[in-house]
Amino acid sequence: MIRAANLQASARIRHGFMTRQGGVSGDVFSSLNCGYGSGDAETNVRANREHAATALGLNAENLASLYQVHSADVVEVTDVWPIDQRPQADAMVTCKPGIGLGILTADCVPVLFADAEEKVIGAAHAGWKGALAGVVEATIAAMERLGAERRSIKAAVGPCIRQASYEVGPELRQAFTDQDPGHARYFGASERVGHFMFDLAGYVCDAVTASDAVVEDVGLDTYADEERFFSYRRATHRQESDYGRGISIISLEED
Numbered sequence: 001m002i003r004a005a006n007l008q009a010s011a012r013i014r015h016g017f018m019t020r021q022g023g024v025s026g027d028v029f030s031s032l033n034c035g036y037g038s039g040d041a042e043t044n045v046r047a048n049r050e051h052a053a054t055a056l057g058l059n060a061e062n063l064a065s066l067y068q069v070h071s072a073d074v075v076e077v078t079d080v081w082p083i084d085q086r087p088q089a090d091a092m093v094t095c096k097p098g099i100g101l102g103i104l105t106a107d108c109v110p111v112l113f114a115d116a117e118e119k120v121i122g123a124a125h126a127g128w129k130g131a132l133a134g135v136v137e138a139t140i141a142a143m144e145r146l147g148a149e150r151r152s153i154k155a156a157v158g159p160c161i162r163q164a165s166y167e168v169g170p171e172l173r174q175a176f177t178d179q180d181p182g183h184a185r186y187f188g189a190s191e192r193v194g195h196f197m198f199d200l201a202g203y204v205c206d207a208v209t210a211s212d213a214v215v216e217d218v219g220l221d222t223y224a225d226e227e228r229f230f231s232y233r234r235a236t237h238r239q240e241s242d243y244g245r246g247i248s249i250i251s252l253e254e255d
Contacts, residue, residue, distance in 0.1 A: 001055060004156030006216040007250070010116035014056045014100075015250040017110060017158035017218065019228040023048040028240050033230070035104050035245025036083055037067075052247050053100060063100040063249065064092060068125045072133035074142040077101065091124035091139040095146045097252040106230040107161040107222050109204045110248035113139060113213070114155075115148035121250050126204050128168075132176060136207040153213035158220075158248050161233060163188060163199040165223035170194055176203075222246075 002017040023032030024047045029040040032048045050060040064080045066089050073089040077099055081087070092101045093113075101123035103110045109131070113122035124130075124139045140153060168187075173196050176183040186203045187196035201217060208215040222229035235243035 002159060002218055002220065004112070004158075004216045004218055006154045006214065007112060007114055007156050010114065012116045012119065012253045013114045013121065013250065014058070014253065015112050015114075015156070016052075016056055017248045018052050018055070018246055020230050020244060020246055021228065023051060025244065028235065028242055029244040032246070033244030034102070034247035035106075037104075038245060039242045040244070049102075049247065052102075052249060056100065056249055056251065058098075058100045058249070058251055062098055063102050065102040065104065065247075066090065066092065066125070068104060070127045070129040072130055072135040072138045074122075074135070074138045076142065076146070090126075090130045090135050091122060091142070093120065093122040093139065093142045093146060094252070095120045097254045100249045100251040103248045104245040105158070105160065105222070105248065106232040106243050106245050109160040109201055110158040111136060111139070111204060111208070112156045112158070112248060112250040113143060113153055114250060115143060115152045116154075117152055118147045118149060119252055120146045120148035121252055123248065123250050126200075128172065128198070128200055131200065131204050131207065132179065136204060137211055140208075140211045140213055150212040155208045155213050155215045157201055157205055157208075157215060157217040159218060159222050159225070159229050159246070160201055161223045161231065162201060162221035163197050165221055165233070166198045166200060167192065167195050168198045170196070172198065
């Protein structure tokens with residue numbers, strides 16, 4: 001499990017970016033695959049989610065997750081819904097202690113948020129589409145509506161694909177520069193003509209900072225670190241049939 005120092009500093013906050021290690025799944029899902037959207041056996045995924053929740057001292061029945069669709073949509077969690085009724089969205093917020101907010105990723109950016117003083121937390125899945133659409137900003141705004149203060153929010157960017165591993169085509173760069181020409185700074189040179197190396201994590205971190213919150217980046221690359229992390233892009237490059245999903249969780253301590 002990976003932790004960020006800025007979130008770990010508060011006794012009111014439990015959090016963790018889980019690695020792929022310590023679960024029950026096999027083959028390409030080895031071993032802590034927490035994604036019901038994968039082709040892994042449902043019993044394995046359930047056991048892995050229970051393991052992840054237990055590692056944070058949570059009951060797995062209190063772990064909320066989403067049907068993630070690469071949007072900027074945010075939902076408030078007041079109670080945990082059944083897995084087959086999870087809403088289509090890419091971020092969650094809550095002020096209710098004891099609920100774990102779980103985000104699934106396999107290269108996209110997991111972002112965990114907390115205002116420990118006002119007892120409001122959030123979690124977001126930021127792929128390039130959701131990041132460009134404003135999922136970070138939407139999550140912070142939703143936390144504000146629950147009483148959080150922007151300048152008191154601490155955010156942590158977890159393991160994700162990093163610029164050295166993330167080559168993209170000109171159409172993706174164009175989507176970002178159409179929104180703001182200054183976004184060109186997130187696209188470095190690639191060895192392939194007409195392609196670019198995209199700093200998605202840097203973009204997400206800057207979105208947090210621009211929203212007046214404070215961010216810490218754990219700086220780990222899911223694509224490059226096969227031992228610890230799942231990677232959609234790595235699986236695609238290898239023409240593997242499927243891939244596992246890692247989970248990142250945050251919760252408020254019970255009073």
